[in-house]
Amino acid sequence: MAKSKYEYVRQFESATDYHLLLDSYIVVRVDGQCFHRYAKEHNFLKPNDKRCLDLMNRSALHVMRSFYPNIIMAYGQSDEYSFILRRMAQFFNRRQNKIISLITSTFTAGFIYHWNDYFSDAKNTRLIPKIAADGTKSLSLTQTMKYPPSFDGRCILYPNERTLMDYLRWRQVDCHINNLYNTTFYALTGEYTHYEHDDKSDKFNVSFPYCGPKLLPKLSTNEATQRLSHTSSGDKNEILFTDYGINYNNELQQFRKGTIITLNMEQIDRRLFMDQKSTNNFNAKKNKKQKKDKMCVEYPLIQESSDDQQQLFDLMNVDIISEEFWQKYDSLLKLL
Numbered sequence: 001m002a003k004s005k006y007e008y009v010r011q012f013e014s015a016t017d018y019h020l021l022l023d024s025y026i027v028v029r030v031d032g033q034c035f036h037r038y039a040k041e042h043n044f045l046k047p048n049d050k051r052c053l054d055l056m057n058r059s060a061l062h063v064m065r066s067f068y069p070n071i072i073m074a075y076g077q078s079d080e081y082s083f084i085l086r087r088m089a090q091f092f093n094r095r096q097n098k099i100i101s102l103i104t105s106t107f108t109a110g111f112i113y114h115w116n117d118y119f120s121d122a123k124n125t126r127l128i129p130k131i132a133a134d135g136t137k138s139l140s141l142t143q144t145m146k147y148p149p150s151f152d153g154r155c156i157l158y159p160n161e162r163t164l165m166d167y168l169r170w171r172q173v174d175c176h177i178n179n180l181y182n183t184t185f186y187a188l189t190g191e192y193t194h195y196e197h198d199d200k201s202d203k204f205n206v207s208f209p210y211c212g213p214k215l216l217p218k219l220s221t222n223e224a225t226q227r228l229s230h231t232s233s234g235d236k237n238e239i240l241f242t243d244y245g246i247n248y249n250n251e252l253q254q255f256r257k258g259t260i261i262t263l264n265m266e267q268i269d270r271r272l273f274m275d276q277k278s279t280n281n282f283n284a285k286k287n288k289k290q291k292k293d294k295m296c297v298e299y300p301l302i303q304e305s306s307d308d309q310q311q312l313f314d315l316m317n318v319d320i321i322s323e324e325f326w327q328k329y330d331s332l333l334k335l336l
């Protein structure tokens with residue numbers, strides 16, 4: 001095809017087509033834009049709306065399945081999700097623009113596409129609104145989407161396991177600090193929502209508004225802010241327990257710890273084995289042809305049916321700050 005005289009402008013693209021450093025962990029974090037307003041407009045429960053947090057998890061799974069096997073770990077809390085790309089991933093040739101824009105738009109599309117699965121009484125049967133004393137449901141969980149959300153995306157490079165692990169720890173500490181503050185704040189203002197897991201049915205009873213045993217007067221936003229200024233985490237635990245009968249440690253782990261998604265153990269072992277094989281093959285080929293130019297192992301992309309993909313990932317609400325998790329998931333780190 002003949003080139004037009006305007007073809008030369010394509011060269012300008014290369015000036016901003018950054019390729020991310022090889023042999024380093026790429027983290028892409030998406031974050032809801034102006035989500036405090038989005039939460040308000042959509043009547044999100046406070047401090048945590050499980051419908052939204054579950055939808056965030058679903059959107060993250062959509063990203064991980066779409067770009068499998070490049071992303072095998074992610075961590076999410078509140079309106080953000082961090083995706084960890086494998087150190088050697090040759091995902092879109094490590095082009096920054098492609099990586100950030102694709103992950104962010106795929107996440108956003110997933111959030112919109114799956115909204116009704118979570119924000120509808122008929123479809124989301126795992127959440128059971130509390131039945132009020134007069135026998136009527138106090139809360140409907142159906143909420144239509146009023147306007148589409150936006151998420152921003154950024155990428156960060158971490159040079160080694162230690163900095164990557166500390167990044168994830170940082171996000172989980174952030175989750176803990178904000179969640180303890182928000183839980184106490186909304187208890188004081190009388191807007192706190194209580195969730196109780198029923199082990200038998202594996203469903204969640206949702207109580208809103210939740211009244212403590214003392215029926216204390218509701219504080220205004222300003223009064224609650226004042227009340228919480230200069231309080232330690234011990235003070236907040238104490239307020240929750242003594243004044244509102246809420247044991248913070250009994251709050252859902254999902255709210256206190258956020259959600260970690262990893263490739264499941266069986267798949268990790270399988271891929272470690274496959275990667276070893278492909279590395280050996282690659283080295284054999286390299287030695288044969290005396291090629292010195294290729295820096296990265298290319299992971300073979302297995303075509304798996306969507307049914308298989310359902311089984312690929314585990315969702316966990318566990319502590320990732322202590323060493324225990326990382327020792328248990330040592331093989332995941334190897335695969336990363």
Ligand SMILES: Nc1nc2c(ncn2[C@@H]2O[C@H](COP(=O)(O)OP(=O)(O)OP(=O)(O)O)[C@@H](O)[C@H]2O)c(=O)[nH]1
Nearest residue numbers: 032033034035036039044045046047048049078079
């Ligand atoms: N009620 C409610 N609000 C939530 C929930 N999850 C996230 N949010 C809101 O989302 C906000 C996320 O914080 P930020 O990302 O710092 O705030 P933002 O408004 O999104 O601002 P930018 O990210 O800077 O655009 C929280 O402050 C809450 O207002 C939820 O489950 N329930």
Ligand SMILES: [Mg+2]
Nearest residue numbers: 031032033035
């Ligand atoms: Mg935000």
